[in-house]
Amino acid sequence: MDSPPPIRVVLVDDHDLFRKGVRQLLDTEGIEVVAEAADGDRAVEVIGDRAPDVAVMDIHLPGRSGIEATREVRRRSPATRVLVLSVSEDDDDIAEAIAAGACGYLLKDSAVEDVAEGVRSATRGESKLSARIAARLLDRLQQATSSAGATPADEVQPTARELEILGLIAAGRDTATVGGDLGISAPEVRNHIANVLAKVQARDRLDAASSR
Amino acid sequence: MLVEDHELFRTGLRSLLHHDGIPVVGEAADGEAAVDVIESHEPDVVVMDIGLPGRSGIAAAREARRRAPGSRILMLSISEREEDIVAALAAGACGYLLKDSAVEEITDAIRSAARGEATLSQRIAARLLAHLRGGQTEQGPAPELVRPNERELELLELLASSGDKRAAAERLGVTPEAVGEQLAEALRRLMPPAD
Numbered sequence: 001m002d003s004p005p006p007i008r009v010v011l012v013d014d015h016d017l018f019r020k021g022v023r024q025l026l027d028t029e030g031i032e033v034v035a036e037a038a039d040g041d042r043a044v045e046v047i048g049d050r051a052p053d054v055a056v057m058d059i060h061l062p063g064r065s066g067i068e069a070t071r072e073v074r075r076r077s078p079a080t081r082v083l084v085l086s087v088s089e090d091d092d093d094i095a096e097a098i099a100a101g102a103c104g105y106l107l108k109d110s111a112v113e114d115v116a117e118g119v120r121s122a123t124r125g126e127s128k129l130s131a132r133i134a135a136r137l138l139d140r141l142q143q144a145t146s147s148a149g150a151t152p153a154d155e156v157q158p159t160a161r162e163l164e165i166l167g168l169i170a171a172g173r174d175t176a177t178v179g180g181d182l183g184i185s186a187p188e189v190r191n192h193i194a195n196v197l198a199k200v201q202a203r204d205r206l207d208a209a210s211s212r
Numbered sequence: 213m214l215v216e217d218h219e220l221f222r223t224g225l226r227s228l229l230h231h232d233g234i235p236v237v238g239e240a241a242d243g244e245a246a247v248d249v250i251e252s253h254e255p256d257v258v259v260m261d262i263g264l265p266g267r268s269g270i271a272a273a274r275e276a277r278r279r280a281p282g283s284r285i286l287m288l289s290i291s292e293r294e295e296d297i298v299a300a301l302a303a304g305a306c307g308y309l310l311k312d313s314a315v316e317e318i319t320d321a322i323r324s325a326a327r328g329e330a331t332l333s334q335r336i337a338a339r340l341l342a343h344l345r346g347g348q349t350e351q352g353p354a355p356e357l358v359r360p361n362e363r364e365l366e367l368l369e370l371l372a373s374s375g376d377k378r379a380a381a382e383r384l385g386v387t388p389e390a391v392g393e394q395l396a397e398a399l400r401r402l403m404p405p406a407d
Contacts, residue, residue, distance in 0.1 A: 016314045021224015024231065109218045 006032040007123055010050060012043040012066065013058040013085070018108075022056070022085075022115070029116040040064025044072045047080055054122045056115070057102070059086040059093055067096045074101035081122035085115065089132055091140060098137075098197050099204040104128040117175075126190030127197050128175070134193075135170035137200070138163065156203040158196050165192045213238040213255035215246040215272065216288075217264050221311075225259070225318075232319050243267025250276045255283050256326040259318070260305070262289040262296055270299045274405075277304035284325040288318070292335055294343050301340070301403035306396060307331035320377075329392025330399050334375025341368045344402060364398045367391070 009026060011033050013019045023033040035050045037043040039062045047055050055073055059066040070082045083104040084097045097105055104118045107130040118128040129137065141158060158166070161182075168178045175186040182189070214229075214236055216222040226236045238253040240246040243264045250258055258276065262269040273285045286307040287300045300308055306325050309318060310333040321331035332340065344360050360368065370380035377388040384391065 015312050017228075017311055017318060018221055018224065020315050021221060021228050023224075024227035025220070025224050028227070108220055111219050112223055115220065 003030075006030050007054065007119055008032055008034045008050070008052040009119060010035045010037065010043070010047050010052040010055045010080075012037045012040075012055060012061065012069065014038045014061050022112075025112040026116065026119070029112065031116060031119055038062070040066060040069035043069045044076065047073050047077050051077060052080055054119050055080055055082045056085050056119065057082050059084060059088055059097065067093070067100050070097065070102055071100040081125075083115075083118050083122050083128075085110075085118075089136060091136055094133055094136055095140070095200075095204070098200050101201065103194065103197065105133045106130045107132060121187075121190045124187065124190075125194060126187055127194035128190060129166075129169060129193060131170055131172045134166050137196070138166045138170050141166075141196075141200070156199045156206065158199055162192050162196045162199075165189055166196060169193070213240075213250060213253060213258045213283075215240045215243075215258060215264065215269060216261040217241045218261075228315055229319065229322070232315075234319060234322055241265075243269060243272035246272045247275045247279065250283050251279045254280055257322050258283055258285045259288050259322065260285055262287060262291055262300065270296070270303050273300060273305050274303040284328070286321055286325050286331070292339060294339055297336055297339055298343060298403065301399055302405055304405065306399070308336045309333045310335060324377075324389070324392045327389065327392070328396060329389060330396035331377070331392060332371055332395065334372060337368055337371035337375065338373075341365075341372050344368070358402045358404065360398070360402055363394075364402065367394055367398060371395070 009031055011019050011023060019036050026033055034052055035046045037046045041064050057066045057070055073080055073082055081103045082101060083106065084102045085106050085108060087108045089107065094105060103122050104127045106115060106118050106128065110130055121128045165178060175189045179186045179189045214222050214225060222239060226239065229236055237255050238249040240249045243266050260269045260273055269287065276283060276285060285305045286309065287305045288309050288311060289296065290311045292310065297308055307321050307330050309321055309331065313333055324331055344357060370383055374380060377391045381388040381391045
């Protein structure tokens, strides 16, 4: 029986050493890095040329940032999903990455299995967040709900279940365990995360539009 | 041997080194464990991050040099801060490389370290030079700084401008290995242990 074709990835990070190491590791996970880039402009170019399934993107890059590049990639190559892989746990970076269309956000102290899972999830339209990133996002969503002002429309309001899942991920549970606890599959868990990100993204757009 | 708390980076580096024919005989993710593993495994070279949970890489380097003097320590860090560079070299590190180095620079540095040579990334050599020169006041060098001689200055200047041992070797009329040896001697003399 033929094995499925490997997932094609473009890796974007300004550290050659880090990129090459991750490339080797992804190779052992059956994920093919078809090209690399060390800055935002090159990233957009290379991704446009090679049309990978997923771009694994650092945020802090020389020249154009990874967030700018993400936005541009999502515009020009919408079939390519973007997974952020960064050291940053900064609230603004997280918010901007989601607003720019990242489908996942992992920290660089993740295990290689997590990065592989993040890449695979991305190809299925699911999302993966590192625990500390989920925690930051949850904080922000909870603050937004409790602060004064108009409540956001239902479609952009995460459901109680979605917040619960986010909370379990934030507590450090992996998606399989969370799924087990809630009686759903791991992909469904990641689907819920994807929904949360989509809502946050939509809400950002609404905020941006209404503040003009 | 690798000491680094970011698993992704560490396992990636291990993979790269294996691929390049450099076996990784041990790993650690914090300073305490590092010293124990170094003592028990006696690696030829330890590639050590500075920012580690618990005991810092610099403190671990100092302790490791004491307990396993045959193991050379190569710092690999994102930090270009003068105090980190000075502390690492004073702790007995035989080299200091930045994480944005190319893979070849790292593998070359590991092989040189095993031969007793020293390596500095270009920007690190520049910082070290500035540090050694910075001690010059009107009254002469700051008392705690050892004054570099002409040869040492020339060596550091060449490394600070090109970052390349081969280029420095050509200018000095020696082999790249000799550059590494001279750098090792220079560092030992200029950066004595700060007890």
